[in-house]
Amino acid sequence: MTRPVGRGGSSAAPRSVDVARLAGVSQKTVSRVFNDEQYVSADVRRRVLEAADELGYRLNNAARALASGRTRSIGVVTLGTALYGPASLLMGIERAARDTGYALRVVNTLEGDPGGIAGAVESLLEQGVDGIVISEPIDESKVSIHVEVPVLVLGAPPDFAGPRVVTAGVGSDLLARAATEHLLGLGHATVHHLAGPQRWYAARDRLDGWRAALKAHGRDEPSVVQGDWSAASGYAAGCELASDGDVTAVFAANDDMAIGLIRALTEAGRRVPDDVSVVGFDDIPVAAYVTPPLTTVRQPFDAVAQEGLKLLVHAIEKPHQDPLLASDPPVELVVRSSTAPPPPRTTPGHG
Amino acid sequence: MTRPVGRGGSSAAPRSVDVARLAGVSQKTVSRVFNDEQYVSADVRRRVLEAADELGYRLNNAARALASGRTRSIGVVTLGTALYGPASLLMGIERAARDTGYALRVVNTLEGDPGGIAGAVESLLEQGVDGIVISEPIDESKVSIHVEVPVLVLGAPPDFAGPRVVTAGVGSDLLARAATEHLLGLGHATVHHLAGPQRWYAARDRLDGWRAALKAHGRDEPSVVQGDWSAASGYAAGCELASDGDVTAVFAANDDMAIGLIRALTEAGRRVPDDVSVVGFDDIPVAAYVTPPLTTVRQPFDAVAQEGLKLLVHAIEKPHQDPLLASDPPVELVVRSSTAPPPPRTTPGHG
DNA sequence: ATGAAAGCGCTAACAT
DNA sequence: ATGTTAGCGCTTTCAT
Numbered sequence A, B: 001m002t003r004p005v006g007r008g009g010s011s012a013a014p015r016s017v018d019v020a021r022l023a024g025v026s027q028k029t030v031s032r033v034f035n036d037e038q039y040v041s042a043d044v045r046r047r048v049l050e051a052a053d054e055l056g057y058r059l060n061n062a063a064r065a066l067a068s069g070r071t072r073s074i075g076v077v078t079l080g081t082a083l084y085g086p087a088s089l090l091m092g093i094e095r096a097a098r099d100t101g102y103a104l105r106v107v108n109t110l111e112g113d114p115g116g117i118a119g120a121v122e123s124l125l126e127q128g129v130d131g132i133v134i135s136e137p138i139d140e141s142k143v144s145i146h147v148e149v150p151v152l153v154l155g156a157p158p159d160f161a162g163p164r165v166v167t168a169g170v171g172s173d174l175l176a177r178a179a180t181e182h183l184l185g186l187g188h189a190t191v192h193h194l195a196g197p198q199r200w201y202a203a204r205d206r207l208d209g210w211r212a213a214l215k216a217h218g219r220d221e222p223s224v225v226q227g228d229w230s231a232a233s234g235y236a237a238g239c240e241l242a243s244d245g246d247v248t249a250v251f252a253a254n255d256d257m258a259i260g261l262i263r264a265l266t267e268a269g270r271r272v273p274d275d276v277s278v279v280g281f282d283d284i285p286v287a288a289y290v291t292p293p294l295t296t297v298r299q300p301f302d303a304v305a306q307e308g309l310k311l312l313v314h315a316i317e318k319p320h321q322d323p324l325l326a327s328d329p330p331v332e333l334v335v336r337s338s339t340a341p342p343p344p345r346t347t348p349g350h351g
Numbered sequence C: 001a002t003g004a005a006a007g008c009g010c011t012a013a014c015a016t
Numbered sequence D: 001a002t003g004t005t006a007g008c009g010c011t012t013t014c015a016t
Helices: A018-024 A027-034 A042-055 A061-068 A084-099 A116-129 A172-185 A203-218 A232-240 A253-267 A299-315 B016-023 B027-034 B042-055 B059-069 B085-098 B118-126 B170-183 B201-216 B231-242 B255-267 B301-317
Strands: A073-080 A105-106 A132-133 A153-154 A165-168 A193-195 A249-252 A277-279 A296-297 A332-334 B073-078 B103-108 B132-136 B151-154 B165-168 B192-195 B251-254 B277-279 B296-298 B333-335
Touching: A018 A027, A018 A042, A027 A042, A073 A084, A073 A116, A084 A132, A084 A299, A084 B085, A084 B103, A084 B151, A105 A116, A105 B085, A105 B192, A116 A132, A116 B277, A132 A299, A132 B118, A153 A299, A165 A299, A172 A249, A172 A277, A172 A296, A172 A332, A172 B333, A193 A203, A193 A232, A193 A253, A193 B251, A232 A253, A249 A253, A253 A277, A277 B118, B016 B042, B027 B042, B059 B073, B073 B085, B073 B118, B085 B103, B085 B132, B085 B301, B118 B132, B151 B301, B170 B201, B170 B231, B170 B251, B170 B277, B170 B296, B170 B333, B192 B201, B192 B231, B192 B255, B255 B277
Parallel strands: A073 A105, A073 A132, A132 A153, A153 A165, A193 A249, A249 A277, B073 B103, B073 B132, B132 B151, B151 B165, B192 B251, B251 B277
Antiparallel strands: A105 B103, A296 A332, B296 B333
C-alpha cells in the first residue's frame, strides 16, 4: 500500500524506452529492431533483443496501431453455427491469416440477429481491422457494404459488390453441377434436389448448379424440396420423396441432409442406392462411414481460404494496384456407395 | 494531387474533437457520452449523438486501449480443427463474449505447432487482450501459464493451474460415467472403451469417467483401444474389436469414432445393437439419423461457454475479489437405438 | 454537469 | 546506421 501499483508501479509492463535504456540505444532503434527495419547493425540488434528478453518486453499493439494507423488484424464475420462447412472455412481463414502475419477478430451473425451482417461489420470496424472477410454470407436486406477497408466475400457471387470487395471460392455451382452430372451419367432420367435455405448464397449456388446440369442435358426439372441444412429436414424431405416412385436420384445440398434423407428412404423401404441414389455435399468426416458410404462432393476449404486471404492482403497492402482475380477451386467428387444406376423400370405405366 | 490525402486529408476518419466541435461541447464530453458515463445532461447527450451520426463517427479502439490500458477483448486459443465439439464451443464463446461486451481474438494451435499453446498465448498477449480462454487444451510440455491476465481453461482439470486461472466445464468425466453406466444398466458384463488421443484432456477425462464407472460397479476393465477422434480410427478399432466375441458394449469417446466403429462391426457381421451396443459422445447433428440412430451423450457447449465467460469476466473486472466457482454442467444422455441388452450367451465356453 | 491539460507507447518524418 | 521531435485519438486527473 505504500507504493502505487499503477503507473510507474513495480508491476507495470516494460516499454520500449526501458529496453532502449538497458541496451544503451535510442528508443527508435528498439522500434527498428522489432519492426525488422533495415539499417540496424547486427550487434545493436542483438543487444536490443537481449535487453528485451531480460525485461520480458512485449510490443504494445494498441500504441502501434494508433501511431501507424494499421491494426495488422483482419475481422471475420461468420454465421455462428458449428456446421461443418462454415467451421472448416473459419479454421482455414485463421490459418491463412496467421501465415500472412495478421491476427483475427471474429464476430458471429446469428441468424435473425439484429443488425445482421451490417452490424457485425460495423462492430469489426470499431474494433479496428485492416480488412474484413465475410464467410458464407446470407442474403439479408441487401447489405450495401460501405466501408473503407477491403472486404473479402467467401462464397457469394460478385453482385455482393462494394467499393473494395474481392471474392473467392464462388465455384460451388460447379461442384453441384458435377454431382448432378454424376447421377445423370449413371443413367437416371432426372435428379431431384434437396436444397438448403435459400437465404444462403451457398444454397442458391448449389441450386443453380443442379439446374444448369439438368438444362444442359435437356432433362425435366422436378420441383425442389426445401431443407434447412439439418439432418432432421433431410429426414422430412425423405418422407415426402419416398412416396414418389419416380424419384431415383437425389442431390442434397449438404451431407447432413443427405444422411437424414437416406434414413427416411430406408425406413420407407426404398433401398439406397438400389432404388434411389443420393449424393451429398461437403464430405463431412463421417460421410465415408455411414450406411451406405456417401457419395459426395468435397469443397477445398483450405485452398479457398488461403487464396481468398491472399487477395484480401493484396488489397490491403497494395491498395492502388488492381485487385487480384480468384481462380475457381477444383472440383472433387468423391464417389462411394450411395449412388448407382437406376433400377430397371418394372412398372412402365402409372397404374 | 493538389491536396494531400493523408493527415488532414478529406478522407480522414472523424475524431471525437470533430464531433465535439459540431456539437458545441468539449471533446471530453463526447468521450463521456460514448462511455455511458454519468453526469451528462440528456440534451447534451442527444446533441453529441446527432453530431456523431452526422459525421459517421466511430470510436477509435486503438486509442482507447492505449489510453485506458484495457482492450475490451478476449483472446481464445483453439485447436484449429472443425471437429464438432471444439467448433461448437468456439461459437458458444463468441456469443457469450459478445453478450458481455467483449470482442474476440482467435488463434489456432494446430497440433504439432511450433510453440503450441504457449506460443498462441504469447501472440494473444502481444495483440492485446484482457483475458484468455483456452478451449479444449491438449497437454504439451506442461504449459506453465505465466501471464498477467486471467485465463479461463475450458475442459481441463484445475491442475492446469497458474496465477489467475479459472476453469469451467470439466464435468465430461461425469458424462462418460453416465454413458458407461447406461451400458452396465442394460446388463452388459463390462464395457470397452474407444478412447480419444490422450494428449487431449477431453479424451483423458472420458477415459477417467469410464474407468470410474467400471470400478464403482466392480467390473473388469478391458484394455483400452486408442483412436484419434476420426471415424477412420473408429473403423480401425472396430475391425479389431469385432473379432473378440467378448465385446458386447463399447463406449466411444466421440460420435465420429462411434460411427466408424459401427460400420466396421456391421461389415464384420456383428449387428448393432443386437450383438454389440455402442454409445458415442457429443450428439453431433447427424447422430439421430445414422444407422442405427446413435445413443450418445450431449455436452451443453453453450452453457459451459456462457458460464466460463462469466467467470472470466468476473476475474477481469473484479481482480481483487475471489474468483467465482464453476458449477458442473448437467449430464444429458440421449438414448437412441445403438444400445440394447447384451445377447444371450449362446456359447458358454470358448471352444 | 462540464472542461483543460497531460500523457498512454508507439511510429513517422526528418535530421544527422 | 542511429537519434530527435512530433503526434496518433483517446482516457485520466484535476479544475471549475
